Amino acid sequence: MLNIGIAGCGSIARQRHASEYARNEAARIAGFFDLNAGRAQALADSSIGAVSVCVANKSHADYAIAALNAGKHVLCEKPMAISLSECEAMTQAAQKNGRRLLIGQNQRLAPAHAYAKRILASGEMGRVLSFQSVFGHKGPESWSVDQSADTWFFKKEFAAFGSMADLGIHKIDLLLYLVGKEPESVYASLMTLDKTFPDGRPIEVDDNSVVMLRFAGGPAGTVTTSWTHYGEECNSTVLYCEKGIVKMYADPRYALQIVYADGVRANYELPAMQTNDDAQQTGSGVIDTFLEGITSGCPTILDAPDILRSMRVVFACLDSASSGRPVSIL
Template identity: 25%
Template sequence: MSTGKIGVGVIGLRMGNGHLAGYAKDPRCTIIGVCDVDKDLLATRQQEYKARVAVTDYRELLSIPEIGLISVASPDYYHAEQSIAAMEAGKDVLCEKPLTLTMAEAKEIAAAVKRTGRRFMIGQVCRYAPGFVLAKRLIERGEIGRLYLAESEYAHSYRGARGVGDWRVDPRREPLIGGGCHAVDLLRWIAGDVTEAFGYANHLCLTDWPVNDCSLGLFQFASGAIGKVMVSVGCVRPYTMRSVFYGTEGTIVCDNTSADIQLCSQKNLTGAPAFATLPVNIASHNVGAEIREFIDCIVANKPVVTNVDEGVKTVATCIAVAESARTGKPVRVQDLL
């Protein structure tokens, strides 16, 4: 019997636990099915969220008519297969970042969105972190003048976080794309599309891993601004996504783990430059807000802003940095799209 609510299924129950919590809090949703290959975890999540169905094969979820929305929260290299299959089964899809790890698969997902007409959101969750949301609002309001330099970092030690079954330790998964896409997407969201990228990389920390553990991307934005992103997964320090935005009339310093952001604006100065502290809530992975926005789009039949095209462009920008690091030459992002 239909309840009038959106029936939800979640694939991948470690990262997907945040999705389940978000759906459970939204009265417009009902969790019908969960999927994971770990049977103990599957049983735990089924009991916790009172899911009617618990399966180890995601295709079984796709065959349930009452499910209208699928969250794909599995490891990165399953995103394309599972997202495309879900849309072809008539489901809307919320896919965890990164969209995928290759341009070929990114284009296949985008083609499936167009072919099926299903709603699709890419889970670039930094767009919902309160500190970053406020920074973007201030920049759009002109508080720091014209943005001329944007920088961010993804410093996240993977030394004790190889992933279940070592899924992160995979030659297909450059940390620049798999994790660093957070910082790259943040800059794209605030500074706009990147036209050209240059990259450097090294492999000095996690020497038993098959991929570079530190990357630096330099960007030219279509707006005329320039930028950089540093990604380190072998670092010895607490997690941070410290970001700085420089404008012709001020500077913003922010991250997604602090209870405030800092603003220095020419508009408010009466003497020497100084930072004002603006309080924000801490929500580094604000999946709940992401889910609320997607459900709003479904219910009100509104366009999804964090759509598949945004996911494709972020993957392309990351791949441009990785390709430049390999070749020593700048890469035009448009050439990859």
């Protein structure tokens, strides 16, 4: 039985981490720590073997590195950290201490994405040629434990990023995972179109973004993110391949649809993906993957070095948006 500490007790800790640890017999939650002196105790407590880092983005690296240096395994929420050097330092700390570091990129585990990965790997669809991926919802102020437009998600000091990195990391990481090629370049535009603080000032980060992503050897497409999709969440990815189209979470009824080049369709009814709109969150599989990785010592699909590749793309998007030019990644 592994004793778990959870740092940061907001929405993601409550809705996913705490409930998924509670359902896994290999783990027992030994402590919750939030913005107070308790956090230092958590990392020093020798009875705790692993830590979930669920704090604001700014503090991911501090907590993860402190926990790894104290000999704990770490599951850190996305986005991994707020700079490339922090992401690298986290990965190195895991390696140096011989501990596991996983990042909570739950979309890799979503049933339609996992199924699509197997179909693509079989060669049945041929090469991916182009894609479009969209992640939009009504904004983090209605999800965060604060339930306020004064949320840290809107402040550069605590969030560092806006919708592009908050939501885009999910889709960029998913595309890297599904396409299976090296990302080559990005051309990104970030906008703040609507969100304001309670006093009416525009928020300090983007609430919408459009990213054009190219992979080595060809595949190219767009990732669109939005915190201003009022009314309904959109969380879909469509891959246009040589032998047809793979649609994931693009239809409310069929989580996965394959449209072959001759027009024949295969519709798959699979479990839904977790969304911020869910009143009842389903299991993401992230906690089970973390605990299985610790117990077995085997690699997992959420290991930090692989997610670091996706974060490089996010940082390239930020560079592109500030320079107004495409940015090469290779």
